[in-house]
Amino acid sequence: MKLYNTMSKRKEEFVPLEEGKVKMYVCGPTVYNFIHIGNARPMIVFDTVRRYFEYKGYEVNFVSNFTDVDDKIIKKAIEEGVTAEEISKRYIAECKKDMEGMNIKPATKNPLATEEICGMVDMIQTLIEKGYAYEKNGTVYYRTRKFKEYGKLSHKNLDDLQSGGRSLLVTGEDEKEDSLDFVLWKPKKEGEPAWQSPWGEGRPGWHIECSEMSKKYLGEQIDIHAGGEDLVFPHHENEIAQSEAANGKEFAKYWLHNAFLNIDNRKMSKSLGNFFTVREISEKYDLQILRFFMLSAHYRSPLNFSADLMEAAKSGLDRIVTAAENLRFLKENTTRREMSEIEKDAYAKTQEFVDGFEKAMDDDFNTADAIASVFELVKYINTTANASCSAEYLACLLDRLAVLTDVLGIITDKKKEVLDEEIEALIAERQAARKERNFARADEIRDMLLAKGIILEDTREGVKWKRA
Ligand SMILES: Nc1ncnc2c1ncn2[C@@H]1O[C@H](COP(=O)(O)OP(=O)(O)OP(=O)(O)O)[C@@H](O)[C@H]1O
Numbered sequence: 001m002k003l004y005n006t007m008s009k010r011k012e013e014f015v016p017l018e019e020g021k022v023k024m025y026v027c028g029p030t031v032y033n034f035i036h037i038g039n040a041r042p043m044i045v046f047d048t049v050r051r052y053f054e055y056k057g058y059e060v061n062f063v064s065n066f067t068d069v070d071d072k073i074i075k076k077a078i079e080e081g082v083t084a085e086e087i088s089k090r091y092i093a094e095c096k097k098d099m100e101g102m103n104i105k106p107a108t109k110n111p112l113a114t115e116e117i118c119g120m121v122d123m124i125q126t127l128i129e130k131g132y133a134y135e136k137n138g139t140v141y142y143r144t145r146k147f148k149e150y151g152k153l154s155h156k157n158l159d160d161l162q163s164g165g166r167s168l169l170v171t172g173e174d175e176k177e178d179s180l181d182f183v184l185w186k187p188k189k190e191g192e193p194a195w196q197s198p199w200g201e202g203r204p205g206w207h208i209e210c211s212e213m214s215k216k217y218l219g220e221q222i223d224i225h226a227g228g229e230d231l232v233f234p235h236h237e238n239e240i241a242q243s244e245a246a247n248g249k250e251f252a253k254y255w256l257h258n259a260f261l262n263i264d265n266r267k268m269s270k271s272l273g274n275f276f277t278v279r280e281i282s283e284k285y286d287l288q289i290l291r292f293f294m295l296s297a298h299y300r301s302p303l304n305f306s307a308d309l310m311e312a313a314k315s316g317l318d319r320i321v322t323a324a325e326n327l328r329f330l331k332e333n334t335t336r337r338e339m340s341e342i343e344k345d346a347y348a349k350t351q352e353f354v355d356g357f358e359k360a361m362d363d364d365f366n367t368a369d370a371i372a373s374v375f376e377l378v379k380y381i382n383t384t385a386n387a388s389c390s391a392e393y394l395a396c397l398l399d400r401l402a403v404l405t406d407v408l409g410i411i412t413d414k415k416k417e418v419l420d421e422e423i424e425a426l427i428a429e430r431q432a433a434r435k436e437r438n439f440a441r442a443d444e445i446r447d448m449l450l451a452k453g454i455i456l457e458d459t460r461e462g463v464k465w466k467r468a
């Protein structure tokens with residue numbers, strides 16, 4: 001299994017630190033707004049990477065943080081006249097809803113920066129003791145030039161960085177020993193959230209959060225550290241400088257970075273205002289389609305968002321789901337149970353699609369080619385499965401398809417999704433509301449179900465529902 005390591009700029013064979021286990025950290029979002037579909041790209045891509053490791057039999061310890069203290073969160077809180085905590089809590093909850101819609105597996109742990117301040121203070125203290133950091137007027141800076149390997153991930157040269165950095169007029173620039181030094185701890189400003197520290201009240205810098213949370217939940221060395229390509233510099237470069245100086249060990253073995261989701265060939269970003277939130281997209285499309293669209297390109301290739309490509313993803317996904325539905329229907333209606341010899345041979349042939357899928361995924365998670373193998377399997381299913389097949393054969397085909405779509409995180413069993421307890425309970429609650437003539441509540445529930453793609457029909461025989 002090969003993966004592209006930003007550190008070495010080449011594909012490397014994956015060798016875990018510990019046999020059968022993968023320790024993986026993905027930098028999570030700063031929570032001050034609904035996530036946009038650019039932010040969804042690393043979530044979908046690295047969830048798929050995780051799923052593929054699990055398919056291969058690895059036990060994956062997957063940690064992804066929420067940055068819940070930051071200038072942008074504080075700004076939003078001031079605008080709304082609420083606390084920063086209220087803002088971050090609200091958008092963490094909204095983000096989790098979006099993630100569920102995109103079928104992202106819950107992480108082993110989603111640490112919150114604000115709950116890990118003590119550990120960050122300890123790490124900063126260690127860096128000071130080792131001579132890698134210094135304090136000036138309540139701010140602690142990292143002494144960048146002391147870390148000899150600085151620039152190794154982003155392949156940048158310190159002197160080039162220095163000449164570029166000098167022109168920047170950043171507050172605090174004059175008290176730094178060197179313009180390359182970056183902030184580990186900043187002093188409290190009036191009205192901002194703050195924590196006690198040996199350097200006075202204040203809050204941590206962004207980079208130290210991930211160094212500490214990764215260490216706390218995964219240990220000093222991890223297999224994979226991942227995020228969007230804009231995080232390579234300075235965020236990941238700084239994380240390496242902090243973690244390796246503090247722990248005296250190589251931080252992560254493999255550094256994975258996804259390319260951008262663009263719109264009109266420009267990075268989709270909040271600052272440019274050219275974004276769609278996942279929530280907006282969910283009003284028009286099932287989020288499974290968004291997931292499928294993201295995986296239709298290799299994660300290191302830029303991907304341009306367009307209505308045409310979403311429509312193409314919709315029809316591609318439909319083909320797969322329809323094949324699975326047909327298999328289920330045929331299986332339930334056939335009278336023959338056991339596989340015949342001919343069917344055994346026919347089933348054995350499907351191994352070639354699994355091999356193709358694995359070959360693509362083993363080659364730096366080439367989901368675009370892996371999907372092509374799934375389509376070949378679908379074509380094979382559509383040509384060989386019919387009403388005279390045995391239930392066993394149909395079940396085997398269905399299982400083969402489900403195993404592959406599960407790696408991609410695509411749900412093909414709509415009924416299973418529909419029948420989940422929450423929806424059943426909502427329908428019952430709506431019936432009760434109608435009985436009490438609480439039509440406002442009944443309509444509200446109908447709309448909630450509609451948002452989940454469930455259409456209700458009130459008939460004489462009772463309530464019937466179908467998928468949008
Ligand atoms: N257009 C995009 N395509 C792919 N990944 C992205 C895109 N925009 C952000 N990301 C990734 O999403 C994660 C969270 O990003 P972050 O919270 O910094 O928000 P942001 O949208 O980049 O901010 P801004 O849009 O204001 O530049 C990071 O891993 C980042 O690399």
Ligand SMILES: [Zn+2]
Binds near residue numbers: 027235
């Ligand atoms: Zn990070």
